[in-house]
Structure formats: structure tokens, C-alpha cells
Amino acid sequence: MAEFNLRAEPFLGGFSHDYGGAMVEEVTDLSLISIAQPLNGRAALAKAVQSGLGCTLPAPGSSAVAENGDLRLLCLGMDSFLVINSGGMSYDRLAAKLDGAGYTTDQSDNWVALELSGTLAYAILERLCPIDLHPDVFPIGAFARTSIEHLNSIVLRQREDRFLLLCASSSATSFLHALTGSAVLIGLK
Amino acid sequence: MRYSALKVFTQGLTGNKGWKPVWREPDPKPQYNVIIIGGGGHGLATAYYLAKEFGIQSIAVLEKGWIGSGNIGRNTTIVRSNYLLPGNQPFYEMSMKLWENLEQDFNYNAMVSQRSILNLFHSDSQRDAFVRRANAMMLSGADAELASAEDLRRELPFLDFDNARFPIKGGLFQRRGGTVRHDAVAWGYARGADLRGVDIIQNCEVTGFDIKDGVCTGVQTTKGAIKAGKVAVCVAGSSSRVMAKAGIRLPIESHVLQAFVTEGLKPVLPGVITFGVGHFYVSQSDKGGLVFGGNIDGYNTYAQRGNLPVVEDVAEGGMAIMPMIGRARLLRSWGGLMDMSMDGSPFIDKTHISGLYFNGGWCYGGFKATPASGMCYAHLLARDVPHPHATAFRLDRFKRGYLIDEKGQGAQPNLH
Amino acid sequence: MSQINRIKGGLIDRSQKLEFRFNGRVFHGHQGDTLASALLANGQRLVGRSFKYHRPRGIFTAGSEEPNALVQLRSGAFQEPNTRATVAQLFDGLEATSQNHIGSLDFDLMAAVDLMSPFLSAGFYYKTFMWPKAFWEKLYEPIIRKSAGLGSLSMREDPDVYDKGFLHCDILIIGAGPAGLSAALSAGRAGVRVILADEDFVLGGRLNSETFVVDGQPGGDWAARALAELASLPNVxxxxxxxxxxxxxxxxxxxxxxxxxxxxQSAGHPRQILWRVTAKRSILAAGSIERPIAFGNNDRPGIMLAGAVRTYVNRFGVAPGKQVTVFTNNDDGWRTATDLAQKGVRISAIVDSRDIAPLTSLPDAEIVMGGRVVDTAGRKGISTCTLANGQKIKTDCLAVSGGWSPNVHLTCHQRGRPEWQSDIAAFVPGQNLPANMAVVGTANGLLTLGEALRSGHQIAEGTVSDLGFTAARHSAPVADNEASGVSAFWYVGESRKRAWLDFQNDVTVKDVKLAYAEGFRSVEHLKRYTTLGMATDQGKTANIPALAIMAECTGKTIPETGTTIFRPPYTPVPIGALAGRSRGKDFRPYRLTPSHKWAKQNGASFVEVGNWLRAQWYARAGEKGWRNSVDREVTMTRNSVGICDVTTLGKIDIQGRDAAQFLNRVYTNAFLKLPVGRVRYGLMLREDGIAYDDGTTARLGENHYVMTTTTANAGLVFQRLEFARQCLFPGLDVHLISVTDGWAQFAIAGPNSRKLVQKVVDGLDMSNEAFPFMACAETTVFGGTKARLFRISFSGEMAYEIAVPARLGNSMMQGLMEAGAKFDAVAYGTEALGVMRIEKGHAAGNELNGQTTALDLGLGGFMSKKKDYIGKTLSERAELTHEDAMRLVGFRPVERSKPLVAGAHFIAQGQEANTENDEGWMSSVAFSPTLGHSIGLGFIRRGHVRMGEVVTAYSPARGGNIAVEIVSPHFIDPEGGRQRG
Amino acid sequence: MIIDHPLLGPRDAAEFTYLGDATLINRPDPAAPDAADGFYEYLYLRDNPAGEHNELWYHEQGDRAWLVVSRNTLTHEITKVELARDVALRLGRDR
Structure with missing residues (x-):
């Protein structure tokens, strides 16, 4: 075996910038795991998710938070889910907890994650995101998978003024460019 | 009445009082040898050539609205013969040759302007594909010319050579390609056909076919029943609707293609420029407007209007390749119904119903085909065998597996 | 020059004096002026020239419907053609120049064209310029093109930035005039999300142009208060x-x-923003547009719409003339006279086409009922007008009102047709409005202020309750209904002189009559033949009178005659704004491979493959040209070992109890019995039987596979697999997820690849027995990093692919290079990859181009006869399977030193080069450093039975013709011993 | 256009890609004696109606669901949206 240690490099080098009114930060410690619900296996999956992750199985298009609070489960569509886990649980451990009730895939490196926060976060996203993010219709915990500047993305509202944004990791640079570009175009520096 | 500079001059001296209608407005006769359904470019050209080249008499063109109301008056006026496949290219080259002599032939200035057409490429594999195409063009007798990025920089310095997302590596010119004043093509053919006795009947919608024992003997219309030796359908985006009245399903979907024009500008573009990667093509009309377009909207529609995403997509392509047009304003958009076929290529064929003929499936390429389509359809109608340059355009080709798929996209019309 | 026409009042800020230049001359105006109002204030009546006849043109309207007063704004790269002076807000330092003249605006040399007008009637050019044939492009057309067009582009890149965005609301209110404000108040107070948009920079619409009273206050004040209230509402x-x-x-x-x-200056801020507004409901309050009456020489500067004259007087404090005459067919025109008189402007005469009693009397003003203006005089601006009774009236401003046309534009964008309402002699919105749109105020034909306010209020309340909200309890704003009688009077038949309809394009009443005479009688024919309504204003003021005249010619009614189609945009939109940020390098996003950074540091040139940037080759110091680098990469790989980032290949994780069954149905070859730990090549057809993608699929577990696709088709394959999964085989338990971005994948190829791989994987037995060709495993590398290992080969060499999580990709590339240092490992790019696959005879994108069958590609052996698969039935069609079909074979130049050209066509030797003799084409070529000459792959009829035959590779487009020999496509190691190693 | 996704609510049509007539769900039986004709008609012939049209849209920039959208080709009015999978199941395609 070669004498070489592989080094994980964040897709955006751990980018962080405070624009005054808006903050853009790369989130590098999330683990993302997709769960596919086996055909006719919703009940079994719901049970496994409840017992293994301490989380109810959300309906399509909505999300749920685990009891311990460090794991959010998004139901992306009819039979697919995404776990966003900031608690450090590994893919293998999580997969084991489901005990075969869902098909899991490690998606941590598929996505780059950015957090956009601040009072002007909404104004920045208004230039990018086709989804209506008004708090009345897109409250905390709401998310949408959509297209931002030609890129497939997931937008999740974490707090009133804080959004988690996911985009395919190969386009991390362009995605960040879109976001910081918006900040500049609304007049921030 | 023959048109000429002298005529314009003498009429001008006498208050322009002597001009006559360019076509008559006859009532339909009870019977014709040939009825052409559809008073668009192809239908009028068919009537013109039937009368002029094949000596057929007693012809009527039935048009639901006003002549030229379909795609002949909604396209971006480009003519070219830069096709790839042997089923297509000789046909389009024949069309180009007809364009080159059209105005003198029908005594109407349709402003055939061979200003050149350029297709840009951005990678070696795209270049290879264009070399294949250029050679195919030259095999058919057409002109083709490969230009390097340096050549283009000299000729079209306003293209984005230095900051493009997809850098320009070169292009394929067809210098004989260009533009033609679209409405004038319809009017010129209508005039030429009318002068040769063809009845052009506007506001006459065909409501049904008289078919008995597998033979079509005439049509029912909003102006009454009309008998005919042969009935030739030529209705582009309405193909499926009309042929359904004869019980025939077609390998065609109707889609909308939007087109756009800017406010009038002093000359900026020498010819037609096509930026395929960015879904954008553009030319400048004699009136000064930049005429441009891109992809079809991509869904079945008969609404003759499109939606916003395609407008933006096309503009993005334009700004990506020629950022000098940013301050030119889009003045008007419109939409035409494309008879999108399953392989992107057309049909000129008999149907299984004796006496009923079909011409359609032109996708968004019908304008440039107008003269050859008319000539070949007339040939088929007059002689009952396909014109040698239109032998591939058969309705049964999908059953046989003979595909004329220029883009290699398969049986999905919105990808052609 | 001082502002000689400035009078008291208006919404301008006289404390702010602005300097601007028109045609180089310095003028002054005030904050709140438009360029048009400032020019008028300075007595500048002549502002441009018309399109065809180069007639003098002045300011005609006070809004976006302006046909005449087009100027070129700003300079340098900021130069902006065809800007309507009537909507350009004045700023300090504004520069404008007039358009479409040779020599000065005052003495346009092209004005002589006007004398030729008898010979330049509508459509004259269709009848001439045909002889001699060659003269069109060389002589006639260049002259026509040069004289056509109005303003000029700078030919330089637009230096401004633009942006786009998305807005959502419950109710979009279009227009902030009285009806729009009234609607906005009702909706806003009810708490629904409202967007109130208006094209003007001062909101209030006609309230700012008139002397109306609303709720007992001057209309403008009422508007300001309403706007202040709306601004205070967070939901508006x-x-x-x-x-x-x-x-x-x-x-x-x-x-x-x-x-x-x-x-x-825009100072880096977006010049304009294109918003895509999604509204649950919309309320159109776009107002109405006044139309002119056509009479002899009605196009001179100083002849203006009567409502516009009021706007200049009331809103801008500018009197467009010192002796104003009003010519009207309706009550509204009279208010121009009364408003102006009140401001102390002298009214010379009021000429009303109607034979009714005068509406009012004005001292000094002559009132002519049943009167008509038949002609005007004045070279660069009106000086007198002549009435039908022969009377001449001295005047420097003729205010014309032909009635008001509701602004139905947006109601027709979805092919709705307006309906004729004869009591107001105008088209009003028809039945087929865009879904969920309501129309209020004058846009809906309610031409009086009281009705407009009431309709805004009522419709908004109804809409609010439709949306499930409760309307706030307040009553509609109140105003009197002013007199609004109108007669349908379109043009002065007694005029002998040319009477203009379309001022910009120079279309006259005679042209419409000529179009009729020549059979161009449909409104669309009229438009296309005469160019009526095709100018930058799209005929906003011209169309209705013109079609009324056509109706008269044909003996049809106006509604029978119909209108042309209204289409977006309502007013012209810059292309830059429609593109937003998507230009230059930001036109489309990039996709970068995990080792991009390493590649950049190591001399890589990059190539666009879809949105990906891939390393094309890695130049080393001293190498002359790319061929040097590529030859080295190929040779070193074939001699030892090379490493290539192949992350861009599509990767799809496939799981489920029925995954094997699923794969068996989408691939042409058998997949049911692929063992765990093995990889299989797979070919996919479209349902029409044409090959479209290939790749490998590895079985990682009982119910777990990972599929690779080509880079170009990754998205399409995923889409088609999902279609098969959801639509064709919904009873299978199978799940797909893309992992393309998640794994950095590297090909390690060459005779020393095993040794290198052995060094980096953690304790896996790499012997041929334990890990043979087409084996795969989930393993770890570099001491514990999760990895996937495949023994597959594209180059024909013994080869592996290793995938690690993407974040480790850059480091992995370094690690592999370091581990390979003692074997002289080389990084290779897509060019070397391409050379090696051509040497090996593998089809790639140039061959799998969507036009070729498995048989053509020599992959017939992969088409299972024992099962169904997508594309099977239709692949058996006669024309796709006949003897004469194309076959993929190899080619080499007979004269080995000559290069082959991709895109050449094959012609049998001795045959004429024409389409009929075209036998196929060269799809890919490369210089093979291994063989020392150019090699190619291509398709030729019956190629597989023509080995050794020499044909002509025809390529006049590039490289010329050469003689080539048909050979096996497998130039290297045809038996495959190397990859099996 | 706005497509009211049965699971996710109204989404801009720009998030979707279009395939065509929903009859493409009805892939013929390859074992049928007239399979060649069946596949030809299935893949190539279209009613292409002017009016109500059931058609397949793919939520590419979203949840990757295939939808059957009932849309009027004259007015673009959408009257019904279903998961294509539900339609396919109803047509018995799980057998």
C-alpha cells in the first residue's frame, strides 16, 4: 500500500463570506443519504424510520425532523427520501438502522451544501429561485427541489432567514457564482 | 399584368389607379381536376407548378383563412440546402436552385437574398459532424465552405470570441444560403397560379372528404361540396386534423415554434448565423429588424403562441454568441404550428385512399422547401410517381425502417 | 435656448435643473421631465425622420405608444437605438441624437425621397428590382438595407448587466392609474399579496395628466395619498x-x-430586471390609448394627440404651442381646449367633426362644428391648417382626438379576440381572456373616471373573496363621470393630400386603398403588404383607423374586418434583459471533475463535453503542439500505465428486488445471470431499434447494481430508465439514483496498471484469478477510504477503474500519480482516450450518433434472441437489417503518411462523386502513435465483407480526397489478450 | 405554464421535459403475432388532437416523476395531472 493519505477537500474550499445582511457559507459536515421506498413497502419503511431514526415518514414534498433534532428527512417524491444529517451518523450506521426496509445510497458527495442566511437572504433568492419562498407558503421546514440558474437544486428553509441550498457537487463553483452574483446584483459587497 | 420598373413608374404617374388584384376571388366551381387543400406556400407552389410545368388545368386551392396565413408568413425566412442525409440533401439543393430563379420565373420580387448562412461549431467532434455534412452537400452539387475561428473573427468580429462559454472553433458556411421575403413567396405563387387559371378560394374550410370504396372523389367545404379528380392535402400544422377527416392517423405531432423580431436597425448582420449549442439563429431583414429564433417550445399545441422559458432561452443564446445585441429591443414574437414528424423529415406521398394525396411533416424546415415541395408534389399529382428527388418522403418508411433522421433523435418529434 | 414653452404647474421639480444634449446642442429641463417634455419645453418640435419618406417628425404622444419621437440615447457602447423620447426620463447629462437622416436633422438629404413617393407606394418593391438578376444582392438590396432601419447598434458588447428574478402574488394589478389604484386599495386592504406595476416613473396614470377631482381632492393628490397608503402595506x-x-x-x-x-450611470447595478411574475389572479388596468384622425399632411411636427397635449400642460408644465387648435370627433378633445385655456394657452380653434351643439365656448377660440381639417402647412412643423370649408387657421400645435381605444393588448396574448363596442367606437376585451384575468377601467371600455374607479374597486373585491379573503369594508373612491361622447370618424375623405395612418412606417390612407385594390383585404394582408403597424410602436395609434378604412372599402363592418393579433411584448424589451446573467462565461453552468484542480496545475487543456470541462491533454514543457502531448500519453499508457479522470461518465445506482429483471429489459443483452462481483458491457436501443447508449453495469450485491452511461447521454438514459420504471414496468421493485457527482472515477490502464492498483487498494488480491477482467468489488484504498473497483477497459489495455467519494478525487489523482511514479505513470486526457479507443475499435459518440443500429456498429452479437428488450421488435424492420446496410469498419490511408479526415464520405474507386454513389462516412480518426500512421473508423455499405478494398475518402470540405483501405476496426490486439492479461 | 404536480403542487413547466402522447405507456405485447404492426403504430402514429390531450411530462428538475397531464392543445388549459405510474398501474402494466 502506498504511503499516501487521501485528503477530503470541500467542494468550495469551505467558502464563507458575510455580505452584511446576508451570509453565504459552505456546509461541509453534512451527511446526505437517499432512501428509496421498496415497492409496496411504505408501512415497513415508516416503521423502520420511526424506530431506527426516531422520525416520522413525511409525505411527498414535506420534511420531518428526528426526535433528537440533528436529522431531517425530506420526502422528495413518490418513493424517494433524503436524509440530511448533521449529527455525524455515518452512512453505514444509518443504513443498518433501516434494516433493509429501504434502499439507501450515500449522497454526501453528490451535493454541495451552502447555507444562506440573513435578512436579505430572501432578496437574493428572489433572483434565482422559481419557487415562492414567502414564509406563509414556504415556512420553516419547507423545501423544494427545483432549477436554479439551470442547475438542479434543493432549497430548504431552516429558519425564517436561513436556507440550506444543495446543488450537484460538480457544479459547485457555478452554483456559488450564481449565489454570490445575486448578492452583488442586489447591491451587496 | 406584368410587373416591371416601367410599370411602377407609369402607374406612379397616374396615381397608382391601374393596379389590379393580385389574385381573383372566384366562387368555387362544382368540380376540378385537382383540389389542393391549404393556401400556404407549399399549396400555392404546388398549384403554380401543376399549371405551369405539368400543364394541368382546372385546379383549385382551398384555404380556410387568408392565403399565406400559416407558416409561410410566420417563419424566419431562411433558405439553405445544408442537409446531411441522402434522402434529404438533393431535394433541398433542388429547392435552392428553384429559389435562385424564382423571381424571374413568377415575375414577383420575393427578395431572394443569398447572403450566406453560417453554422458555428465549438468542438472537434462538432467540426467532424459538419465536415461530414459539408461533404454530403458537395456530393449533391451544393456549395459548402468550412471556416476557421480566425476566418470568422475577420468576417464577423462582433461574435464573442474571447469570453464565450462555448468558444467558437469555426463554422460551416453555405454562401448560397440566405433569406427570402416570406409573404412575397405566397403572393408570388398565388399571382402566378391565378394568372394560369388556378382558382384560389379563401375562407373556404374543408369539412370532410367524399370517400367511397377507397376512392376520394371530392370534398365538403363551408362553401359547399366540390368534386375532384385528385385531392391534395397540404396543410402543415393542421395535417392531423384534416387527415383525421379521412380516417388517417399520421406520424406527426403539432408543435409551436416561436420567432422574434427586433426594432429596425441599420445593417449589422451580413447573413444568417446559427449558434446550435445555444439554440439561436438570427438574420437581419431588409427592413432592419433582427429576425431570430431557437427551439420549439416542445409540447403539442395548436395555439400558435408559445411561452416565456423559450423566449428567455433564445435571448440567452443570442447574448452568449453576440453580446452586441443586448440593447436591441425585441419588438414582436409570434408562433407557427410545426407539423413535426417522427424523424424530422417530410412526406410527399399518395395515401392508401385512391385520389387522396398528402404533403406534410415539414417540421420547422418547410419554408426553404417551398419551391421543391411544390414541384415534387405537382410531379406526384400529375404523374402519380414520386419526383426523383422526393423518393424518400414516403408515408410507409417507418414501417419499413427507413429513417431520415438528421439529428439522430428517434421517434420523438420535439427533439428534431 | 431657454425653456420658452415652460408654463406653471406640473409634477416636475423646478429646483433641480438638468442639462442634456440633443444632436449636440445643450438644453435644460427639470427632474420629472421626460426627454420629450423637455424638448417641447425648449421649443424643439422636429425630433426625427420617418422610415420611408424621411418626413419631418415631432412628438406625437406622451407615452409608450409613441410612433415618431425615436432617438438614439447615450453614446459609445451604451448607445441605445430607437428610444421613445416620451418615456425616457430626463437625467442630468443625457445625450440623445435623432435618427434616420443623412446630413443634419434639419436638412436631411434623404428627404428627397418624399418627392418620389408616387413611385414608392405600398409594395412597389415586389414589382420591380428583378432585372438583371444579379443586381438584387449587389445593388438594389444594399441600397434598400442601408436606407431601412432607424437607429444603430454600437457593434460593441453591451456594457450593462441585467438580472432576472421570480415574483409571486395573489393579485397582479397591471397599471396604476385610477382603476388600478382603486383595485390595489381594495386588494391591499384585504391583506392579499398584491403586486402593482406601472410602466411610468410617476404612478397615477391619467390622474396626473388631467384636472379631475377624486374624493374631493385633485386627482393627482388623491393618487399620491393612495400610493402612500399602499406603500405602507407589507403585503403590497x-x-x-x-x-x-x-x-x-x-x-x-x-x-x-x-x-x-x-x-x-448604472454603476454596476443591473440596468433592468426581467421578472417572471406568477399570479393567482390578475387585474388589467392598462388604460386606453388615444387615436388620431387621418387628414392631409397630418404628420407634421406640432400635430399631436389631444390627450398628450393635456399631459404636457398638466403634468409637465409645458405648452406644446402658443396657438393651439383642437380637432376632435368626441367630447374628450374639448377638455384639451378648456385645460389649456385655463393655463393661459391660446386656443385658436376647436374643430369638431360632429354636427352637434358646441360643448362649451371659449373666448378667442373659433368653434367649427361639423368641421374637418383637410390639410396643413409648415415645412418642419405645422404653421397653418386648412379646413374643408377652405378656412385657414394659423396654429403651431394641432391637438387631434379620434377617440380612445381600450388597451386590450394583454387580454389578447393568448389568442383572445377583442369585441367591438359601437357606443364608444372601440374594441374592448372579448370573452377569451387569459385565465384568471379581469379588466377594469378604461381598458375595459369604461371611459369615465367615476366608472373606472368603481370598476377597480368592485372587481378587486370580487377577486379578493374568490381567493378566500374578506374584503375590507370601504367604499369605492368617487369621482364625476365626465362627458365622453364619441363618433366613429376615422379620416377626412375630402383631403386630397396624403393622410398618414402609420407615422413611423409612412403608411397612408392611399396605401390602404391600394392594398384593397390589389386584393390584400384581410387585415393581416393589409399589414403585411403595407407594413402598417409593423413599426416600433406596433401600430398602437395606427391600426384601428386603418382597419376602419379597410372596412369601408370592403363594405364590411369593423368587427367583421377584425384586428391583427396582439402578441408579446406589449412594448419592446431589450434582448439583454431577456438574457439576464446568462451570457459570456455565465451562459451555462460548468461541471468540473474532481481532479480539475490537479489537472489545471499540471498543464491540462480543457474541452467542453456537454457542460463538463474535461482535461483534453496535459502539456509538458518542451512539447510542440498538442499532438506531441497526446502521442506521449498514448505511448506511455500502452507501454506502462496511464491515469484518466472518467468521472463524467454517467453513474446510476440501481437497487431493488427486480433490478436484474429491469436491466434485462432495458439492455439488448442478457443480464439476469450476471454474478455479484462481475461487470458486463451493455447496449441500449431506443424503442425504434436504433442504438443510443452503451456502458457497463456492475453487480455490487444481490439487489444492487451500478450502471455507467456515456457522458453525453447520462441525463437522457436516466430519464428513459425512469420512464421504463414508472410507465412500462411499474410492477418491478427497482430504484434509480444518479451518483455521477458522488464518485470521482479514474481509469488506470496499461501493462503496469495491476501493479499500480495493487499499491493503492487495501489488501485485495489483484491476481488475474482473484480479480479477472470484468470483475468488480467494493473495497477500500489508501488505508481505509471507501472505493469501488472495476476491471474494465476502454483502451484495450489491462485496465481498472477506481471510484472514491468525490471530495477525495483531487487527492486521489495525486495519490495515484505518486503511487505510479515508479512506473512512470502518465495522466492522459480525452484525446489520448480517443486515440486508444479508435485503435481498439470501440464505438463512441461519433458512432453512437442516434442514426446507427447495433448491426451497423458490429454489435449484433449483443442482441439477445431469447428475450424482449426495449427496441427489439422495431430493430428487426427490413430497412434496418438488409444486406446493404452500413457496417463499422476500420480505415487506413493507402499512402500511410497521409492523414485521414473525419467526415469524409466513401466513394468506390472510379465512381463519380455524387449523392447516389455515397457509400458511407468516416466517423472518427486519429493518428496512432502505436502504428505510426493515421487510422479511422467509419461506416460503409457491407463493410464487413469488403476488407482490403480500397475506396476514395471524399472530403473536398477539409483535407481533400485520398485513397483508403478497408480494414478491421480492431487495430490493436484484436484478440483482446491485453485487457484479459 | 404551470403544472400542478399531484405530489408537490404547482410547478413551472420549465422544470419538466416533455415526451408526448400518454399512449406511449401502452407498450404492445412483443409476443403478439402482429407485434411488428403494433409497435409501429405505438411508436409512430399519433392522434395529435386539437383539444384535450393526455401527455407525458417528466419532472427532470424536480422529483423525477413521470406525469400524465391532461391539457387542451388549443387553450393550454390543464384539467388533470396524475402520476404516470398510477396510470400505468391502472392499465394493468404491473402484470
């Missing part, structure tokens, strides 16, 4: 300088917000 967004220009399906609107056009 007021957007000034914002034109709703397009009404698209399902409540989507295009909106253009002009952010910096009223400033001297």
Missing part, C-alpha cells in the same frame, strides 16, 4: 418603471423593471 409591492409586457399561460407574466435607465 409597488413596482414603478415596470412594464408587464407579456401574459403567458396559467398566470405567468413577463415584467421588465427599468432600474437605471433614468440615471446617468
Amino acid at each position: 409591492r409597488i413596482m414603478a418603471r415596470t412594464t408587464i409586457w407579456g401574459a403567458y399561460d396559467h398566470g405567468v407574466f413577463g415584467a421588465l423593471e427599468r432600474r437605471t435607465d433614468h440615471l446617468a
